[in-house]
Amino acid sequence: MSDPKTPRSKSHSRSSDGGKSGKVLRAVLSCIFSFMVALSLFAASTACIVRGVLSEKYTISCIAPSYYDGLKESLEKDAWDYTIPTGIEPSVTKDIFDTATMKSDMENYIGSTFKIRKYTIDTSSQGAVLKERVYDFLKSEGTPTEPVNPADSEVELDEESVKAYNDAVEATNTAVDEYVDEIMELYRKSIKIAALDYIVKVGNEYQKYFPFLMIISVLFGLINGFFCMKVHRLPHRGLRYLVYAFGAGFLMTFTIPFIIYLNGFYNRLNIAPAYFKEFMIAYVKGALAMFMVVSQIWLLIAIILGVLVAILRKKRLRSEARPEEKGVSAEDDASLIIK
Amino acid sequence: MKKISKINKLLAYIYMPVIFSIIAYLIIYIALKPYWDVAASAVSLFTSKTEIQTASTERPPIYDPNAEPAEVKEAEKPYIDARDIDFPGSGEQYGQLICEKVGMDVPVYWDDTYEILRKGAGQYPGTLLPGYGRMILLSAHNVSHFHPLRDMEVGDVITFNTNYCKYEYEVTEIQVYNELELENWVIEHLNEDEEILVMYTCWPFEFQAGRKTDRLTVKAKRISGYDVKWRLYENE
Structure with a gap:
């Protein structure tokens, strides 16, 4: 056993590691591992958020109730524009479509698109109502809508007149059918969201790679975290670098989305109609909010680890009466940045 | 330390x-x-750098029925300088078309999109404003703003109010053209130095099976209002 009054030589000290160069090496390695942990945190959070954004649930959540009101108004205007030149009273299309049905159709359409399934929007009931209104209007205008049967007629009709009459009725009925089909087609087109097919395609491709991205990010983070701790003999020193890592993870995940949020370029999107623009704004804003929320988790962990570092360090210092006797030099106990 | x-x-x-x-x-x-x-x-x-206005955005009218008329320049033939006129943008109401005899009182907008035709008469932007000495081509729906055209007759007077001057036109011709015939006629007469107000709408006014291809066209010549000087090479 060594004489307690004789200072230990560095070669007998457990913390002996080549002195200053060893400390610098430990610091450099710790920084590298810590940086890698920060990168893996950023990668993991980005991967998760992108997965969340390219999903059916998120897409539906971005559709505000006002979307359907705007859609209904736009649809009625388009129907009016289509109806006017025909000579049909444009009020026949008023309130044909209700927002509850639109919402249901839209959610089913979005769900089917994400599942790569075809969804047929059923407009049979609205079509029947519209047809009835059109025929009521035509009857009020005295337009013949039913063929005549000479046998049922009280007046004798010649064959040519009957044929001309029935031809006109058939043309009217065909025109009405075409008109109703066009209005229903307007509705079906309005339910579809532009670029959704593209989002679904990208999302589904991404879903294939997502598990690998997560596993790689997590493993990478864990391995680097482990080595970050291993480089230091005392746990609170290794933990300090993990605090830097989580702090960096917070900054990386938070900063750019926050800057974009402040810039607000998405509020100046040149897209119409207004309800679709609001949907796109909500979509982008929601994604940015997710980044900012997730980043708070890293910040919270960084704070907890920081507190843990302080506790462990205090515990360590209290347990040492004289640091030199325990073989831990005062230099070892200082942070990298001293001097 | x-x-x-x-x-x-x-x-x-x-x-x-x-x-x-x-x-x-x-x-x-x-x-x-x-x-x-x-x-x-x-x-x-x-x-965009700022929030843009599209054709679907409501634009305030530049037409003001209480506006002071533009200054009339004294010359052999008095005129209004085109530089004193606030030229309308797409979707802006710049005038009012009135014919009391048939009960027509229609706002006139620059451009003729679906959005505009819901609100009033739209002017084809390839034509010029009243006073410019060229064709003015207006269209509107037959069930709404141009419904009164069915009651119009040759000799009726139409007032076209703008911020810079009040113009009057006398109906000279009412005819039903096929849409292609009308298009060809317009192309042929578009750049002639004759101010003619042309209003057209779908024909017939009643329901017709199939798409309507005929246009009821009302033509009117200017009978009052000042010329607008807009061509730079014109000498005083």
């Missing part, structure tokens, strides 16, 4: 994450630089 060490440790909790973040963003920027310009160009295609 111990205090400095403590402060340094605390500061490290701030600047180390900042340094890591900067390095990470630099790496990402360098890695994605080839795609950055493409992405930035794509985003700039869909955004």
Whole structure:
């Protein structure tokens, strides 16, 4: 056993590691591992958020109730524009479509698109109502809508007149059918969201790679975290670098989305109609909010680890009466940045 | 010494994450630089520096029925300088078309989109304003704003109010054209130095099976109002 009054030589000290160069090496390695942990945190959070954004649930959540009101108004205007030149009273299309049905159709359409399934929007009931209104209007205008049967007629009709009459009725009925089909087609087109097919395609491709991205990010983070701790003999020193890592993870995940949020370029999107623009704004804003929320988790962990570092360090210092006797030099106990 | 060490440790909790973040963003920027310009160009295609107005956005009218008429320049033939006229933009109401005899009182807008035709008469932007000595081509729906055209007769007087002057036109011809015939006629007479007000709408007014291809066209010549001088080569 060594004489307690004789200072230990560095070669007998457990913390002996080549002195200053060893400390610098430990610091450099710790920084590298810590940086890698920060990168893996950023990668993991980005991967998760992108997965969340390219999903059916998120897409539906971005559709505000006002979307359907705007859609209904736009649809009625388009129907009016289509109806006017025909000579049909444009009020026949008023309130044909209700927002509850639109919402249901839209959610089913979005769900089917994400599942790569075809969804047929059923407009049979609205079509029947519209047809009835059109025929009521035509009857009020005295337009013949039913063929005549000479046998049922009280007046004798010649064959040519009957044929001309029935031809006109058939043309009217065909025109009405075409008109109703066009209005229903307007509705079906309005339910579809532009670029959704593209989002679904990208999302589904991404879903294939997502598990690998997560596993790689997590493993990478864990391995680097482990080595970050291993480089230091005392746990609170290794933990300090993990605090830097989580702090960096917070900054990386938070900063750019926050800057974009402040810039607000998405509020100046040149897209119409207004309800679709609001949907796109909500979509982008929601994604940015997710980044900012997730980043708070890293910040919270960084704070907890920081507190843990302080506790462990205090515990360590209290347990040492004289640091030199325990073989831990005062230099070892200082942070990298001293001097 | 111990205090400095403590402060340094605390500061490290701030600047180390900042340094890591900067390095990470630099790496990402360098890695994605080839795609950055493409992405930035794509985003700039869909955004503007300020909120833009589209044709679907409500624009306030420039027409003001109480506006002071434009200054009339004294000459052999008095005229209004085109530079004193506030030329309308797409979707802006710039005038009012009135014919009391048939009960017509229609706002007139520059351009003829679906949006505009819901609100009033739209002017084909390839024609010029009243007073300019050229064709003025207006269209509107037959069930709404141009419904009174069915009651119009040759000799009826139509008033066209604008901010700069009040013009009157006398109906000279009412005819039903096929849409292609009308188009050809317009092309043929578009650049003639004769001010003619042409109003057209779908024909017949009643329901017709199939798409309507005929147009009821009302033509009127100017009978009052000042010329607008707009061609630079014209001598005083």
